[in-house]
Amino acid sequence: MNEFQEKKIKFAWPEPKRSYDVVIVGGGGHGLATAYYLAARHGITNVAVLERKYIGAGNSGRNTTIIRANYGIPEAVRFYQRSLELYKHLEAETDRWIMHKQKGLLNVAHTESALRTERARAEVNTAFGAKTEFVAPKEIKEICPQIDLTGGNVWPVLGGSYHPEAATARHDRAVWAFAEGAMKRGVHVHQRIEVRGLTMSGGRVTGVETSAGPIAAKAVVGAVGGHVTTLASMAGVRLPIRTHPLQAYVTNHYDLQFDVIASSPGLLFYMSQTARGEMLVGAEIDRQPSYSYGSTYHFLQHCSHRAITLFPFMRSLRILRQWTGVCDMSPDYSPIMGKTGVDGFLVTTGWGTWGFKAIPAGGEQMAQLIASGETPELIAPFGLDRFASDRMMADRGSAGTH
Numbered sequence: 001m002n003e004f005q006e007k008k009i010k011f012a013w014p015e016p017k018r019s020y021d022v023v024i025v026g027g028g029g030h031g032l033a034t035a036y037y038l039a040a041r042h043g044i045t046n047v048a049v050l051e052r053k054y055i056g057a058g059n060s061g062r063n064t065t066i067i068r069a070n071y072g073i074p075e076a077v078r079f080y081q082r083s084l085e086l087y088k089h090l091e092a093e094t095d096r097w098i099m100h101k102q103k104g105l106l107n108v109a110h111t112e113s114a115l116r117t118e119r120a121r122a123e124v125n126t127a128f129g130a131k132t133e134f135v136a137p138k139e140i141k142e143i144c145p146q147i148d149l150t151g152g153n154v155w156p157v158l159g160g161s162y163h164p165e166a167a168t169a170r171h172d173r174a175v176w177a178f179a180e181g182a183m184k185r186g187v188h189v190h191q192r193i194e195v196r197g198l199t200m201s202g203g204r205v206t207g208v209e210t211s212a213g214p215i216a217a218k219a220v221v222g223a224v225g226g227h228v229t230t231l232a233s234m235a236g237v238r239l240p241i242r243t244h245p246l247q248a249y250v251t252n253h254y255d256l257q258f259d260v261i262a263s264s265p266g267l268l269f270y271m272s273q274t275a276r277g278e279m280l281v282g283a284e285i286d287r288q289p290s291y292s293y294g295s296t297y298h299f300l301q302h303c304s305h306r307a308i309t310l311f312p313f314m315r316s317l318r319i320l321r322q323w324t325g326v327c328d329m330s331p332d333y334s335p336i337m338g339k340t341g342v343d344g345f346l347v348t349t350g351w352g353t354w355g356f357k358a359i360p361a362g363g364e365q366m367a368q369l370i371a372s373g374e375t376p377e378l379i380a381p382f383g384l385d386r387f388a389s390d391r392m393m394a395d396r397g398s399a400g401t402h
């Protein structure tokens with residue numbers, strides 16, 4: 001038997017069992033990373049990930065791949081910095097090339113109040129473990145020569161912040177690194193199995209009803225992105241989540257190198273260059289909540305206008321492709337991770353427009369919670385109970401959250 005045949009056997013898709021210790025609903029980054037860390041860190045392998053489409057079909061395969069930790073509140077900075085560190089070592093840990101590349105992220109400010117925000121961001125980041133510095137227009141031009149500091153004479157660049165450790169990684173490779181790492185250790189990853197109901201007994205969740213029949217579980221984890229309110233309602237849990245579409249696009253090849261990730265929180269857009277030389281552009285969520293994956297001309301028009309204002313070279317490029325994901329937006333723009341108040345049912349959600357960067361730390365911490373039964377200190381501030389006690393983790397940390 002050759003190496004390829006051996007590999008195929010190792011990754012053969014197994015038949016679903018009728019019972020597991022842990023069932024994770026959703027084969028996106030968060031579900032798969034939770035499964036991976038359960039197996040890799042805790043030796044818990046009697047685990048199934050149930051994905052109704054294919055691995056990475058949700059937002060984990062649709063995002064703009066930005067990894068950073070320059071958030072606005074201490075709890076978030078610590079959490080995202082942990083994730084940034086895990087990403088740095090993920091290729092060595094999983095033996096999979098996820099095309100991780102450190103690029104640095106530049107946030108530019110066009111008003112005095114935006115300048116104050118960037119100054120405060122640099123202070124909070126530095127105090128809680130992330131590297132961010134306040135930068136003047138001259139330094140901005142050095143970091144990103146393509147920028148028009150006059151902002152088309154409408155949006156002058158007055159300064160900003162620079163976060164050198166920000167990176168990108170190929171999203172589907174990252175998702176598959178976790179999937180393969182989990183499968184190699186004995187976790188079952190099932191594609192094309194939809195969860196249609198939760199089985200309850202004595203007030204606790206005891207399993208799932210699926211398109212392939214019932215499956216029992218000691219613990220069920222909801223990791224279904226924008227579809228989380230539907231799943232949670234099956235256990236009688238009402239989540240403070242609204243689902244909004246988020247769009248992005250790529251252009252054709254840009255000849256020159258564009259090294260940095262550039263973002264204007266004021267103009268609500270950001271962009272970077274992909275490994276294929278395309279310019280990848282993202283912006284804020286669609287205002288109207290919906291589950292629609294439809295892409296709009298309105299988005300292209302507005303987003304391109306802003307991009308051209310700051311980066312005139314964008315005028316000569318052509319848009320190749322646009323797409324949409326549906327985001328689980330929490331009211332305070334922070335994640336919701338952990339117990340739900342219903343025994344046997346946990347969620348990892350509220351990942352909105354910012355959850356790709358959080359995949360390793362989110363998975364690691366959820367796995368620790370499941371293995372130990374105790375909520376780890378790093379994610380304790382992000383529990384669902386914060387809404388009952390009016391303890392918001394308000395953090396509009398990205399262009400996508402306005």
Ligand SMILES: Cc1cc2nc3c(=O)[nH]c(=O)nc-3n(C[C@H](O)[C@H](O)[C@H](O)COP(=O)(O)OP(=O)(O)OC[C@H]3O[C@@H](n4cnc5c(N)ncnc54)[C@H](O)[C@@H]3O)c2cc1C
Nearest residue numbers: 026028030052058059060064066195225325354355356357
């Ligand atoms: C355009 C866009 C750009 C973004 N850019 C960034 C970025 O640059 N940086 C960043 O950090 N974040 C970004 N995000 C956000 C990030 O992609 C998400 O927060 C993250 O991928 C969420 O991962 P997840 O595993 O929670 O959900 P998903 O990846 O959405 O996975 C959920 C999975 O659950 C499955 N599912 C749903 N219901 C069921 C069911 N009943 N049964 C079985 N399976 C089910 C779905 O098919 C899906 O595959 C962006 C998002 C979008 C849409």
